[in-house]
Amino acid sequence: MKGLFLRDIKLAFASGNNLVISILFFLAVVVITPFGVGPSGELLSRIGAGIVWIAALLAVLLGLDRLFQTDKEDGSLDLMIMGADFSTLALAVFVKCLAHWAGTVLPLIIISPFLTLLLNMESAASRATTLTLLLGTPAITLIGAVGAALTVALPHGGVILSVIVLPLTIPVIIFGVSAVYAVTTAALNPVTPLLFLIALTLFFAAIGPVATAAALKYTSE
Numbered sequence: 001m002k003g004l005f006l007r008d009i010k011l012a013f014a015s016g017n018n019l020v021i022s023i024l025f026f027l028a029v030v031v032i033t034p035f036g037v038g039p040s041g042e043l044l045s046r047i048g049a050g051i052v053w054i055a056a057l058l059a060v061l062l063g064l065d066r067l068f069q070t071d072k073e074d075g076s077l078d079l080m081i082m083g084a085d086f087s088t089l090a091l092a093v094f095v096k097c098l099a100h101w102a103g104t105v106l107p108l109i110i111i112s113p114f115l116t117l118l119l120n121m122e123s124a125a126s127r128a129t130t131l132t133l134l135l136g137t138p139a140i141t142l143i144g145a146v147g148a149a150l151t152v153a154l155p156h157g158g159v160i161l162s163v164i165v166l167p168l169t170i171p172v173i174i175f176g177v178s179a180v181y182a183v184t185t186a187a188l189n190p191v192t193p194l195l196f197l198i199a200l201t202l203f204f205a206a207i208g209p210v211a212t213a214a215a216l217k218y219t220s221e
Helices: 002-014 016-037 041-064 069-074 076-083 086-118 123-151 158-184 191-220
Strands: none
Touching: 002 086, 016 041, 016 086, 041 086, 041 123, 041 158, 069 076, 076 086, 076 191, 086 123, 086 191, 123 158, 123 191, 158 191
16 A cells, blocks of 8 residues: 555656646635735635635645546556455555645645735634645545546546535535634634544545445446
8 A cells, every 4th residue: 555655646746737737726716816806905814714725625626537547547447446355445545545635735735825925814824724724625635536436437527526526525614714714713712613624534534435435346337
């Protein structure tokens, strides 16, 4: 499994264009949104966490269709499905999701503090946004893996994948943004939404690989 993880990490960074496109898309959404909502610094600081979260979600979705596509094209996915029992396949899926998150999503989280400056967010809100992205985006990757498995055999499955994944990510975004809002106001306790965010990530870490393995088995038949 270590070899699989390192292989996927190398593939993620070897195809640098995909990573650059995701980062540029993330940046574009954050930069363009203020033109739609207005130049008010107070308004931008209040909704900044939501803007960053939505931008991150869309940037993650942009690359999810390639999670199993390379393996499908070179035939290694079929070998993985046929040559491994169900539990081993689920573990391999988890490792691939972890590698995809580390190679594609983590760079977005690293640059997110710089983008919050464009939204006039306070330092506490900026740090909270980065923390919630760190805790919550693995859940989005694990959810997206199920959609990627269901659409891996389709020639243009990106749109269908988005339709499948977007509704399931709503709770993650709600608790992520709520935690940031709680940090910037004294009215709420930020611990509660953070715990819910962690619980969602752990929940999808448990059922996501299993559901994805089942979807891969189904689509291969």
